[in-house]
Amino acid sequence: MLIVQKFGGTSVGDLERIQNVANRVSKTVKKGNSVVVVVSAMSGETNKLVGYAEHFSKNPSRAEMDMLLSSGERVTASLLSIALQEMGHSAVAMTGRKAGILTDKHHTKARIEDINPDHMNSALADGKIVVVAGFQGVNEQGDVTTLGRGGSDLSAVAIAGALKADLCEIYTDVSGIFTTDPRIEPKARKLDRISYDEMLELASLGAKVLQNRSVEMAKKLNVNLVTRTSFSDEEGTLITKEENIMEKPLVSGIALDRNQARISLMGVKDRPGIASDIFNALARAEVNVDMIIQNKAHDETTNIDFTVTVGDLNDAKRVVDSFASSGEIKADSYNEDICKVSVVGVGMKSHAGVAAKAFLTMANENININMIATSEIKISMVIDEKYAELAVKSLHNAYELDK
């Protein structure tokens, strides 16, 4: 098999851990696999460099930041290659440039546009372990770019796609994807497999293991993604296409997002296009609106409720105030003490009654549901934040996710 293994900052946090990574790569190679390793900077290193830059400027040039920050991954990649060579393996360290990672021109948050895998392929054909500095590529001008948050995961997935690797393993400090946050529900169970779409829902609903960008790219490139821990031999969770999951569970997991705020607009003037005007103004202010409810009041006005992330709340307030001062909104209120609980599962596509069970569970616990949104594979409910843990535990139990 051809396997891409990606190790994050904590997995290569010191020299001893880099040696552990080398041992793990070595073991994978000795089982007869070809391996491409993608590494992040040693944990703390990137923050140190950012701190250096901020000593000089609050708003340092992005091109310079890329030249600065890309150095951290180069260090880890060359050290890991040296460690593998010392163990008797044939290995070669490559920068993002050498690995053929071409990006657009947006410094510090570049998108991978193409991968030219020639150098990697010829090294693999020579029987070498390829060690790639993650998080970085080059733009059309040949300047170093970095890929932003979660960038090394993206490097790994894109490389796995370009090389048509059998597996892309993302090593972190957690052992996989769980049916829910084990800190809330200790009976949470690690999933063996999960579909891309479920993972996307879980990631956007607050599961911190993988960034949506990486899962989206894995889905697009059809990369079998495994997330597992580098601190033990425990098997992780395979993220793959739905067809590869034999027994589709009705529900795969319960997600909780505490980072929500609700905005209620009352007495909105009922003229055509008023909702469109409000939400366009919010979009221009770069406020991401999540759930929306609109209902006619008894008079000739409308009530509109919507949710945003807590971080966007102030920007949203400013937009709402401008409509209020023009008299098109009579009153508005804000509530940060809410959360969003979501039930995710591909099985609900083909099974009725999944949503009904969620509502019944909330009712049995006397939890009032403020807002509801559903998709093919997800039911989201906005509830008072004080019920967050209770809701998660009850739903986890109701769908028998600990079994």
Add this chain to the structure above:
Amino acid sequence: MLIVQKFGGTSVGDLERIQNVANRVSKTVKKGNSVVVVVSAMSGETNKLVGYAEHFSKNPSRAEMDMLLSSGERVTASLLSIALQEMGHSAVAMTGRKAGILTDKHHTKARIEDINPDHMNSALADGKIVVVAGFQGVNEQGDVTTLGRGGSDLSAVAIAGALKADLCEIYTDVSGIFTTDPRIEPKARKLDRISYDEMLELASLGAKVLQNRSVEMAKKLNVNLVTRTSFSDEEGTLITKEENIMEKPLVSGIALDRNQARISLMGVKDRPGIASDIFNALARAEVNVDMIIQNKAHDETTNIDFTVTVGDLNDAKRVVDSFASSGEIKADSYNEDICKVSVVGVGMKSHAGVAAKAFLTMANENININMIATSEIKISMVIDEKYAELAVKSLHNAYELDK
């Protein structure tokens, strides 16, 4: 003027010093100059990375070492560029690659083969300060190479040559080239100007300020080189071609090299080619022989005396022993308690009596001269090490170098 300014590791040793460098560059620009800055890694950084590599391997791959070590200069270059931008300057950081520094393929000790200054020239034409990561280039395969000891000086001189810069300033922690080591003779005087050839002699005789490689390249490319300190505004020493030095001093400086050992071979069989055989064998063992004296003894044998550096002494002994055991040498002896004192000056080309004064000075101090070697601009004498300071001071005084 177009000025290349190079700052070594101690000059950029911490964030405050990098800010000082930015201030100095800014001052130079405000005087109306165009500036290209070449920087080393922050002092200690390269040693730290070497230590990391040696944790994994006693003999790490040279290609990996280059990828590892070249990261240090990238950090300094981007930080300095950020600092200059924050001060309101237009600046751009460039890696060795971007600056167009092309080298041969010898990782960790590559030689610069060519410089393509297009990117630097177009940035300068845009009114930008160009900040280049020193010590590094790329080979034909596009892989990063490093230039070995003194590599950032080489980068600066080569760039100054390629850009036809008016001046190449090398900033270190010493303020210039002195008539002799001020720790030995406090009356030593800093030279305003010195010719390439004199500097080459002084450097190879132990002056630590500049590596011979850099001075040789400056001579070849006709680069006006200034060595000065980054810790004050004191003027430095200009190293330039002889024609640029109006009043040629008879003698420019006195150099002392304590790192010498003398090997005496007695009763060497007087057959044709014996000296050639011995010195060829020494060359094959990579022993650098400096001075040689051969003289016929009363019997049919010859005595040969020569000097090597102390570091080469053991290798030299092994070679000599092989000739001794074959019976071609009757006896040999070794003396590490010697030193080499040299008088350097372009003026001696056209003036008689310079050597005579040196010998007379030694005689007046009752210092016995063991060996003598002369070139057009240098007289070297091997003497007992205990007389080292006395010899340097007397010669400094005899040629009135403190005036």
